[in-house]
Amino acid sequence: MKQRLAAIGTVEALPHRVAAFLSREIESGDLNPGSLLPTEQQLSEKFGVSRNVVREAIAQLRADGMVEARQGIGSFVLAPEQRAAIRIDREALKDGQNMERLFELRCILEAESAALAAERRDQDHLDAIKAALDRMSGEERWEDGSIDADLLFHREIARATGNSYIHTFISFVCEQIRRSIYYARQTNPLHDLVEINVGEHVRIYEALVAGDPAAAEVAMRAHIIGAANRVGVKLPLSRGGRLSEGK
Amino acid sequence: MKQRLAAIGTVEALPHRVAAFLSREIESGDLNPGSLLPTEQQLSEKFGVSRNVVREAIAQLRADGMVEARQGIGSFVLAPEQRAAIRIDREALKDGQNMERLFELRCILEAESAALAAERRDQDHLDAIKAALDRMSGEERWEDGSIDADLLFHREIARATGNSYIHTFISFVCEQIRRSIYYARQTNPLHDLVEINVGEHVRIYEALVAGDPAAAEVAMRAHIIGAANRVGVKLPLSRGGRLSEGK
DNA sequence: GTTATACATATCATCCTACAACTTAAAACC
DNA sequence: GGTTTTAAGTTGTAGGATGATATGTATAAC
Numbered sequence: 001m002k003q004r005l006a007a008i009g010t011v012e013a014l015p016h017r018v019a020a021f022l023s024r025e026i027e028s029g030d031l032n033p034g035s036l037l038p039t040e041q042q043l044s045e046k047f048g049v050s051r052n053v054v055r056e057a058i059a060q061l062r063a064d065g066m067v068e069a070r071q072g073i074g075s076f077v078l079a080p081e082q083r084a085a086i087r088i089d090r091e092a093l094k095d096g097q098n099m100e101r102l103f104e105l106r107c108i109l110e111a112e113s114a115a116l117a118a119e120r121r122d123q124d125h126l127d128a129i130k131a132a133l134d135r136m137s138g139e140e141r142w143e144d145g146s147i148d149a150d151l152l153f154h155r156e157i158a159r160a161t162g163n164s165y166i167h168t169f170i171s172f173v174c175e176q177i178r179r180s181i182y183y184a185r186q187t188n189p190l191h192d193l194v195e196i197n198v199g200e201h202v203r204i205y206e207a208l209v210a211g212d213p214a215a216a217e218v219a220m221r222a223h224i225i226g227a228a229n230r231v232g233v234k235l236p237l238s239r240g241g242r243l244s245e246g247k
Numbered sequence: 248m249k250q251r252l253a254a255i256g257t258v259e260a261l262p263h264r265v266a267a268f269l270s271r272e273i274e275s276g277d278l279n280p281g282s283l284l285p286t287e288q289q290l291s292e293k294f295g296v297s298r299n300v301v302r303e304a305i306a307q308l309r310a311d312g313m314v315e316a317r318q319g320i321g322s323f324v325l326a327p328e329q330r331a332a333i334r335i336d337r338e339a340l341k342d343g344q345n346m347e348r349l350f351e352l353r354c355i356l357e358a359e360s361a362a363l364a365a366e367r368r369d370q371d372h373l374d375a376i377k378a379a380l381d382r383m384s385g386e387e388r389w390e391d392g393s394i395d396a397d398l399l400f401h402r403e404i405a406r407a408t409g410n411s412y413i414h415t416f417i418s419f420v421c422e423q424i425r426r427s428i429y430y431a432r433q434t435n436p437l438h439d440l441v442e443i444n445v446g447e448h449v450r451i452y453e454a455l456v457a458g459d460p461a462a463a464e465v466a467m468r469a470h471i472i473g474a475a476n477r478v479g480v481k482l483p484l485s486r487g488g489r490l491s492e493g494k
Numbered sequence: 495g496t497t498a499t500a501c502a503t504a505t506c507a508t509c510c511t512a513c514a515a516c517t518t519a520a521a522a523c524c
Numbered sequence: 525g526g527t528t529t530t531a532a533g534t535t536g537t538a539g540g541a542t543g544a545t546a547t548g549t550a551t552a553a554c
Contacts (some may be wrong), residue, residue, distance in 0.1 A: 013536075014536080014537075015306060015497060016310075017534095019310075039504080039505065040505080040506070040524085041505085049344065049538085049540080050300075050537055050538040050539065051301065051538085051539080052536090052537065052539085053536090054537070055303065055304065055506090055507090056303055059262060059303045059306055059307060060306060060307060063263075063266075063310065063311075063334075064310075064332070068506090068508070069506065070505090070506080070545085070546085071506045071544065071545050071546075072504075072505050072507075072538090072544075072545035072546035072547080073504090073505065073506080073545085073546060074504090074505065081398070081402065081418050081422060082417075082422055083418075083419060083422070084334060085311070085332045085333060085334040085335075085381045086332060086333040086334075086337075086415060086416065086419050087310075087332040088331070088332060088412075093404070098412075099354075101412045102408045102412060102413060104363075104410055104413070104417065105410065105412045105413055106410075108355070108356060108360065108413070109355060109356070109479045111359075112355045112358075112359070113355065149326070154342045155328060155338045158516075163351055163352065164348060165335075165345075165349060165351075165352045166348075166352055166355070167353070168333060168350065169416070169458075171327075171328045171330075172330060172333050174328075175329055175330070175546085176542070196357045215327045220510085226399055246404075260507075260508095261507080261508075262507095267501090286533085286534060286535085287534075287535070288533095288534085296508080296509085297508060297509045297510070298510090299507095299508065299509070299510085300507090300508070300509085302535090302536090315546080316535070316536090317516085317517085317534095318515065318516050318517080318534075318535045318536060319515070319517040319518080319533080319534055319536095320516080320517060320518085320535075321533060321534065321535075322531095322535085447507035474554070
């Protein structure tokens with residue numbers, strides 16, 4: 001009755017593998033919302049691991065709001081819309097099509113946030129953004145350090161909006177894209193370089209200094225579309241006049 | 248040496264309380280990125296719980312990317328920007344100021360997504376959106392059912408963008424706002440009603456049917472600002488011409 | 495026959511001990 | 525001095541024992 005847990009890529013700990021297995025079973029619909037998970041004992045026997053491992057796996061699902069455990073009964077599967085957390089699995093990032101989706105989401109978030117930042121930034125924010133910009137141009141290009149500076153630049157802009165949730169979300173999406181690029185680079189070693197266009201960043205910074213929301217938004221949008229193109233992702237959001245209007 | 252873990256509001260399980268404590272310690276900067284967490288045994292003694300409970304707590308932190316455990320060494324605190332998950336704690340939602348931030352984030356996400364949906368929706372999407380709209384107007388107003396229909400309406404629009412990440416993010420933010428309203432209603436019983444403006448929804452739907460991205464964006468923006476006002480949140484994003492331009 | 499109580503069962507929650515795997519550093523050895 | 529061995533400390537996993545909670549069932553009382 002033992003079931004073999006596939007070791008995917010890197011060797012993950014047992015609880016993570018069990019959680020990933022159950023998670024996939026829930027996502028795929030094999031376990032409908034409202035239904036009951038097998039008992040810890042059954043899962044323990046099914047996977048050939050101790051109940052301790054099963055409990056840690058379920059604890060993770062519960063922390064994400066995928067299941068709700070009730071003492072004396074069991075763990076119920078919850079509806080997908082009432083998740084308490086957003087998590088993007090490492091495996092999903094290796095799918096190239098997801099990169100396109102991530103860049104699209106990033107564009108939506110960052111374009112408008114740049115406009116907000118242009119209105120609300122104070123001198124401290126500008127200094128922090130400038131520091132990241134300098135680090136970016138100072139570093140040897142195509143180095144990992146410049147990528148860090150790039151991400152920091154965007155995070156600092158997000159922070160300048162004064163909205164911690166915007167900061168959190170943008171940081172998260174950027175980090176996922178960074179990982180996704182990292183994985184893509186491993187399979188396609190020719191993409192050893194991640195060219196960073198400093199000019200695009202300067203234009204964003206200048207718009208922020210000027211306190212011009214519209215210009216900041218246009219510059220940010222152009223930059224992200226450019227960045228996507230440079231890693232081989234063609235963004236399909238050529239939406240009407242919005243982009244051309246600014247150019 | 249035992250430390251008392253505050254039982255906040257509802258009685259949470261021990262692992263969750265330990266995780267919340269450590270999480271706060273990391274967020275507040277008491278534990279810098281790169282530093283080592285106390286050993287499981289030390290934490291076990293400190294909180295007066297078994298090592299098992301501590302392990303489940305750390306497992307949650309690890310799943311969120313807050314720490315990285317290495318066998319034989321310990322658990323390292325990771326930098327906040329490389330989180331693997333976005334989680335909003337229940338306690339944070341009870342802060343009224345967060346509602347404003349959430350609505351602002353929602354506005355950014357949904358306005359532009361509505362425009363995307365207007366371009367990409369097919370008939371199935373429109374049918375699903377229409378069904379939610381009908382449920383909304385059909386239900387007794389101010390009933391919880393109409394709130395569900397409202398959320399479904401927005402989720403279906405997000406789904407029509409064809410971008411699963413956009414769908415996930417918008418669903419998440421909407422759900423957090425719903426919970427936040429739920430908590431606010433408990434302290435302020437006068438807000439027993441959540442008025443839903445059907446007209447605003449109809450305008451969004453019509454723009455989607457017409458396939459007019461600009462109109463969809465304007466309608467969505469107006470709707471979310473209106474919805475925020477109706478629950479007592481004044482959105483400060485009166486950003487330049489963007490809004491008036493559409494009206 | 496119906497209700498109430500007590501009991502038995504099932505399940506999760508927590509605690510405990512023990513051992514395996516891994517890391518580090520000191521100690522022993524050549 | 526340099527290398528190997530040993531020891532201690534830490535996380536990872538296993539498995540059992542006990543408490544808490546929910547559910548069904550049988551017995552007793554009315």
